[in-house]
Structure formats: C-alpha cells, structure tokens
Amino acid sequence: MTAASAPVRTRFAPSPTGFIHLGNIRSALYPWAFARAKGGVFVLRIEDTDTERSSQEAVDVILEGMRWLGLDPDEGPFFQMQRMDRYREVVAQMLYQGLAYRCYMSQAELDALRERQMAAKQKPRYDGTWRPEPGKTLPPIPEGVRPVIRFKSPIGGSVSWDDKVKGRVEFSNEELDDLVIARPAGEDQPLNAIGTPTYNFCVVVDDIEMRITHVIRGDDHVNNTPRQIHILRALGHEPPVYAHLPTVLNEHGEKMSKRHGAKPVTAYRDEGFLPEAVVNYLARLGWSHGDDEIFTREQLIAWFDLDHLGKSAAQYDEAKLRWVASQHMKQADDARLAALVHVALQARGIAAPADERLATMCALFKDRCATTVELADWLAMFFVEPQPGEAELRQHVTDAIRSALHALADRLAQATWDAGSIQQAFKATLAEQGLKMPALALPVRLLVCGRAQTPSIDAVLALFPRETVLSRLRERR
Incomplete structure (x- = not known):
C-alpha cells in the first residue's frame, strides 16, 4: 500500500530547544487539519535528541500551546530519548545486513580532509575511507578509537520526490556522503558499542513505525529529505508524501524566530486572543480557500487540502492578526466571553462574577475589541472607581x-x-x-x-x- 492510498497518518515533530512560536506551530496546524479533513490520525512526537539544548519548559510550552489551540493529537506525545534502545536495535540490524558500517576516522582526520577538499575547491564531504566494498582492503582499526556508524548511501544516480508544495525535487547522490547515523559510544561502554543514534536516522525509524503517510513540515528540512528517503528505502519502505512549507517571516521580513522577537504561542493566550482566531490567522499564513478570510475550525477541516498550500514565504502581520481576532470576538458566545473576562479581571484583583450581567456587558463592548484582555480593560470600569483625567x-x-x-x-x-x-x-x-x-x-x-x-x-x-x-x-x- 502506498502512502497516498493508506489511511492518512500525519505528525508534528518539534524539537524542544526553544519556545514554540507561531511560525513553528503552523507546522502542527496543517498536519492536524489534514488528518482531520481525511478522517486520519495526527501524531505528536517530541524530537528531544539534542539533550544539551532541550528543556522540559520548552516541552510544556509545546503541549500547552497545542492544547489551547485545540490541536489535540490522537497519539503521543512520544519522546525520542525514550526510544533509544529501539533505534540502536535498528542500527545493529543495518550493520548486520551491510547497510551501515563503523567508521574510525578521527575528528582530526576529518578536519584535515575537509581542509584539503576546500583548498581544492571541492565540496567538503566524507571520502568513504572506512566504507566496505567488494575487493577493498580497509585500513587497520586504530587502537582506542570509538567509531561512529555511517549509512551506506547509494552511489551514482539521484533521489527525487514530488513535493506537494515545491513540485519535483531532485538531488544527485554525488552530493550526499555517508551519513553518520550513530555517534560514538560513551566512555563507560565497550569501544564498538552503538552510541547515540542521530536525528535524521531516528526520524526515519519513527516515521516507519508510526506509519506516517504525509510529512508536512518546514522547508528547512528539504536538505534532510534525500538522506531520509535513502534510509527509508534501505529499510524496505517507500517514502511518505512530503509537503515542505515555506518559511514564516516576521514583520521585518526576517525568518520568524525567538532571536528576532517571536513570542511563545502561549503569550497570545495570555494576551487574550481567542484560540479560533489564531487558528484562522495561522491557516491563512500559507494556505487559502478562495477569498475566504474568516472561517471556523469546522470550515477549516472541511476545506483543508494540500493542493492550495502557498509556495512563497508568508509574512506575519500583527495588524492582520488583530483584525481576524476582532471578527471572531464579534461572533463569540457572550457567556463564554464572560467566563474569560471573569478570569482576566480576577487576575487584576477585581471580583466580577461570570453571570448574565457580565455576559450582557461583553455583548455591548466586544465589537470594540480584538482580545478578551481588551474587553476586560473596558469592563473594569463597572467594578472599580473611575479615574478620569x-x-x-x-x-x-x-x-x-x-x-x-x-x-x-x-x-x-x-x-x-x-x-x-x-x-x-x-x-x-x-x-x-x-x-x-x-x-x-x-x-x-x-x-x-x-x-x-x-x-x-x-x-x-x-x-x-x-x-x-x-x-x-x-x-x-
């Protein structure tokens, strides 16, 4: 059964190395919406193999942000660090089958090789010194060196796929050296033990075992895709359908990132945006349904497909977000708004029961607001002494x-x-x-x-x- 004909299974696989922002969470919204539109399964996988930079705090923001936006997974969250034994089993299987090999080239030797290649104006790449081939004599194994494990990448030809956003994408196999799929084992392990499997390898094992049919992710992963396809095929599987989404830019035209002022998704919750407004705005940052600007979560699910994903980078616009949010405020149920405003006022030390009176206040003032915090700003005057200038x-x-x-x-x-x-x-x-x-x-x-x-x-x-x-x-x- 091909990925295109199998029951749809999508995944969101963030790395908890920084607070998830709107540009990141769009890569959760689209696979979630596609799975819902097709009656499929949406999987959450936390790719926490970068142990030095990963944090529980970042995981919490991912989970809280998704919960707030209603992007609930059907399966997961799964954590890659909890699956290391399984990854090592697959590496061992590949070694046994001759699909991978131990490489004893030291870091100093690698650095010297790269310097020679750059001096010759060649692309720096591993030269296959330790790659076993029929009739080839390998160097003597150096004493005391802990090897990495490399995948035997195909030689000659090319790898290609039909991307749902980018169209036909093709890489020459000459551009791809033998990928390290496991780093050296620790000092407390035997010299030839399988160390820590690497990101690109773990992703493939997970996608196979979680039966992922559609990978919808940022286009910063395009260069990983040919390597992942090779490993998939070496393990006897055909690749899923890929859709690589263009970058989300901030208001200054830079890639949206924490370094460039992007806020955690949960900040929008704390600022009083309705989650359906943020979902609506995010959906339009790279996907469209005709000229429809304002739509419900149910309409998004009914309309969503991979054929109308944008091919150009989308740019975040705070004013546009606030306009979308104001439209959803107008449509929001007054009793629901009263409950949210009650909490916002309570945070300021103002006791305002979430009763019919508060709901009536919300009905009168909500047309002037983009967020429930702004609505609370208006309604505070009913509960505290006025302070006119x-x-x-x-x-x-x-x-x-x-x-x-x-x-x-x-x-x-x-x-x-x-x-x-x-x-x-x-x-x-x-x-x-x-x-x-x-x-x-x-x-x-x-x-x-x-x-x-x-x-x-x-x-x-x-x-x-x-x-x-x-x-x-x-x-x-």
Whole structure:
C-alpha cells in the first residue's frame, strides 16, 4: 500500500530547544487539519535528541500551546530519548545486513580532509575511507578509537520526490556522503558499542513505525529529505508524501524566530486572543480557500487540502492578526466571553462574577475589541472607581453643565432602569437645557465611566447600578 492510498497518518515533530512560536506551530496546524479533513490520525512526537539544548519548559510550552489551540493529537506525545534502545536495535540490524558500517576516522582526520577538499575547491564531504566494498582492503582499526556508524548511501544516480508544495525535487547522490547515523559510544561502554543514534536516522525509524503517510513540515528540512528517503528505502519502505512549507517571516521580513522577537504561542493566550482566531490567522499564513478570510475550525477541516498550500514565504502581520481576532470576538458566545473576562479581571484583583450581567456587558463592548484582555480593560470600569483625567474634567465638566447633570440625575432617579427609559431621560434633559447630545453625554461618560468614549451611553448606564450612576453624576469634583 502506498502512502497516498493508506489511511492518512500525519505528525508534528518539534524539537524542544526553544519556545514554540507561531511560525513553528503552523507546522502542527496543517498536519492536524489534514488528518482531520481525511478522517486520519495526527501524531505528536517530541524530537528531544539534542539533550544539551532541550528543556522540559520548552516541552510544556509545546503541549500547552497545542492544547489551547485545540490541536489535540490522537497519539503521543512520544519522546525520542525514550526510544533509544529501539533505534540502536535498528542500527545493529543495518550493520548486520551491510547497510551501515563503523567508521574510525578521527575528528582530526576529518578536519584535515575537509581542509584539503576546500583548498581544492571541492565540496567538503566524507571520502568513504572506512566504507566496505567488494575487493577493498580497509585500513587497520586504530587502537582506542570509538567509531561512529555511517549509512551506506547509494552511489551514482539521484533521489527525487514530488513535493506537494515545491513540485519535483531532485538531488544527485554525488552530493550526499555517508551519513553518520550513530555517534560514538560513551566512555563507560565497550569501544564498538552503538552510541547515540542521530536525528535524521531516528526520524526515519519513527516515521516507519508510526506509519506516517504525509510529512508536512518546514522547508528547512528539504536538505534532510534525500538522506531520509535513502534510509527509508534501505529499510524496505517507500517514502511518505512530503509537503515542505515555506518559511514564516516576521514583520521585518526576517525568518520568524525567538532571536528576532517571536513570542511563545502561549503569550497570545495570555494576551487574550481567542484560540479560533489564531487558528484562522495561522491557516491563512500559507494556505487559502478562495477569498475566504474568516472561517471556523469546522470550515477549516472541511476545506483543508494540500493542493492550495502557498509556495512563497508568508509574512506575519500583527495588524492582520488583530483584525481576524476582532471578527471572531464579534461572533463569540457572550457567556463564554464572560467566563474569560471573569478570569482576566480576577487576575487584576477585581471580583466580577461570570453571570448574565457580565455576559450582557461583553455583548455591548466586544465589537470594540480584538482580545478578551481588551474587553476586560473596558469592563473594569463597572467594578472599580473611575479615574478620569483632570484636564478632561476641567474641559468638559464645567459649572455651566452641572445643572444639566443634576437635572439628568433627578430624572434617572425616577426612571425605569433600562436603556430605553434612560434614553428618554437624556432627551428630556437636553430639550429642557437647550443642549446637544455630545455636550451632555461626554461629561456623563467621564464621571460615570472614567473615559470619554463608550458605546451608546444609555445602554452603558443601564449596566451600572442606578445608585452608582446617581452618586457619580452628583459628585462634586
């Protein structure tokens, strides 16, 4: 059964050597969406063989970020460091079958070889000194040297594949030397023991044993692919379908990275972005469905394929993300927003029950926000004393307007406490005082809300307790 006809199995295989950012997590979203679209299986594999740089903290950010975005794996997480014994078994099998060999060339010898090749303007590569061939006499095994294990890469010809993003990709086998598939064993091991299997080898064993049919990953892996295909075929398997995604650039046109200011995925959660908004934005960073800009998770799954992946690098745009986020805020359920705002306000020491009143507040203000943190910024005014600027107060709450404020307060004291009745109280006061709405509404906003701009003032006031509004309008400042 070929990869194209087998039940779809995709994987996300991050290395926990730095905090996962939006550019990285896109390589989880696409295989997740493709597996969901095809009724397949999505596997999470943590490639933690770089023990010096890998950290549990980075693993936690990967798991938290995926959980927040709803990119839940069907299998895993699997950790490569927990599978080392299995990788060594396969290396031993390859040695036995003559697919790999021990190489005793020292680092000093390798360095000298590379210097000679570079001086001759040749590409630095291992020259096959220890590669066994029929009729070839190998050098004497040097005493005390711990060998690496190299894969016998095919000689002559080429390796190619049809990439779902890049089209036909081909490498000459002359460009590929014999890859090290296991580093030397430690000092506590016998000289000829199999040491630590390397990344490119572990990836192949995992993809075979996890039955991966589609590898959707960043194009920084393109140069690894021919080597991985050779090892796959040596082990009796045909390669999966590959889709190598173009790089995600930051707003300055540089590759998105922590070094260039990229934030961990979890930072967007902490800033109050809705996860479906981030998923929507990420999906459009390299994939499209016609002209559709705003879509749900369900629509993404229904539409996603590998035929509409972009071939050019996508560029992150904070303003575009915020616009997408604002569209999802408008569509979000008010009770759900209330629960999120409750948590955001609680973090500031503000007690605001996630009740129907808070949900009504969310409904009124969410059109002005891209995140739940911004929504909490607005709604805090309902639970704390306002702090209007002194300059604004002097400008707008003048002695000339105080009689109108007191007249409005008197009418509001008798009105039914709803937006319609509050609006009528404003109209009657404006007519009586000979004022236009802005002249009265702006000072009311400053005194009651602590800010000069809000949604419709009658709807806003209706969400305050009546006594709070009256006391703030009658307060002398």
